[in-house]
Amino acid sequence: MLALIAIDWFPLWLSLRVAAIATAGVLTLGTLVSYVLSHKSFRGKHLLDSLITLPLVLPPTVLGYYLLVLAGRASPFGHVYESIFGQPLVFTWQAAVVAAFLHSAPIYIKAATAVLEAVDYRFEWAAHSLGASEWRTFWRVTLPLAWRGLASLAALSFARALGDFGVTIMLAGNIPGRTQTLSVAIYDAVESGDGTLARVLVVVVSALAIALLWPAAYLSRRTRPATTA
Numbered sequence: 001m002l003a004l005i006a007i008d009w010f011p012l013w014l015s016l017r018v019a020a021i022a023t024a025g026v027l028t029l030g031t032l033v034s035y036v037l038s039h040k041s042f043r044g045k046h047l048l049d050s051l052i053t054l055p056l057v058l059p060p061t062v063l064g065y066y067l068l069v070l071a072g073r074a075s076p077f078g079h080v081y082e083s084i085f086g087q088p089l090v091f092t093w094q095a096a097v098v099a100a101f102l103h104s105a106p107i108y109i110k111a112a113t114a115v116l117e118a119v120d121y122r123f124e125w126a127a128h129s130l131g132a133s134e135w136r137t138f139w140r141v142t143l144p145l146a147w148r149g150l151a152s153l154a155a156l157s158f159a160r161a162l163g164d165f166g167v168t169i170m171l172a173g174n175i176p177g178r179t180q181t182l183s184v185a186i187y188d189a190v191e192s193g194d195g196t197l198a199r200v201l202v203v204v205v206s207a208l209a210i211a212l213l214w215p216a217a218y219l220s221r222r223t224r225p226a227t228t229a
Contacts, residue, residue, distance in 0.1 A: 007200060010177055011185035014093060018181060019161040022100035026108050026157045031150065034112035035138060055106045060166020063102065067171045071095070093179050096172040100161035103168075108157045115149035116142065152219035159212040163205065 037049060055063055071089045072078045081089045089095050119142055127137040143150070165183040172179040174188060182205055189198035 007197060008176075011180050011182045011201070012204060014096070014180070015162055015182040018093065018096045018100050019158050021097045022104060022161040023154060023158045025097075025101050026105045026161075027150075027154055030105050030108045030157075031112060031143075034109050034116055035142070037109070037113045038116040052106050052109050055102050056110075060103075061170060064099070064167045064170025067098065067102070067167065071098070071171070090171060091173040091175065091179060093172065096164075096168050096179055096181055099167035099171045100164050103164040104157040104160040107160065108153050111153050111156075112150055115146050115153070118149075119145045148219045152216045155212045155216035155219070159209050159216075162208060162212075 033052070037045065058066075068090060069075065070077055071081070073082060073088045073090070078089060089098070123141050123145065124137050127141045128134075132140065163183055164181075165187065168179075168181055169184055169187075172181070174180055174184050176188075180188065182201060186198055186201045186205070189195075189201065
């Protein structure tokens with residue numbers, strides 16, 4: 001019990017905050033991108049889909065290096081970010097949010113596209129025929145029909161964002177009390193030979209993952225693809 005009290009829980013609280021912000025971004029941007037991919041035809045659609053899939057196949061170190069180049073102080077984006085917020089993006093907790101977002105967004109977008117494609121288009125057509133705009137149809141028809149599947153994916157996205165390691169350590173680093181997330185803290189504990197701390201943190205992250213996967217599995221079981229026959 002004393003060992004648990006003595007543990008620095010900053011990595012846990014930081015990971016929860018990073019995962020929550022990243023998941024909010026994934027839900028907002030990812031759902032809109034998924035809607036475009038599932039309901040629109042345009043030139044470059046397959047290229048966009050390939051770019052979204054790319055983080056799933058690239059090694060985390062490669063993706064982290066790309067982000068370091070794109071968001072570093074010498075890059076145009078990094079310069080603009082620093083001029084606005086007064087500090088560089090890299091090696092901050094905000095960089096961990098970016099890493100978690102890119103770690104979870106591709107899977108969410110790919111799966112959410114399939115969920116939105118499964119919505120019975122006849123309901124959307126009926127809304128359009130009654131004068132509803134595309135935006136109103138999206139909010140009043142499409143999302144209510146797809147919410148269970150999207151909610152399940154949101155839980156999975158949160159769990160995936162919570163466990164990112166490779167991109168996070170490349171972009172945010174391992175600064176105790178500032179950028180050290182839960183997965184990075186586990187790696188640090190193993191490297192330093194602190195087996196007790198590593199075991200406690202592993203149990204915590206495993207329990208969190210199970211707590212997130214259970215409602216995701218429940219919602220996915222309740223989700224039934226709509227038929228169009």
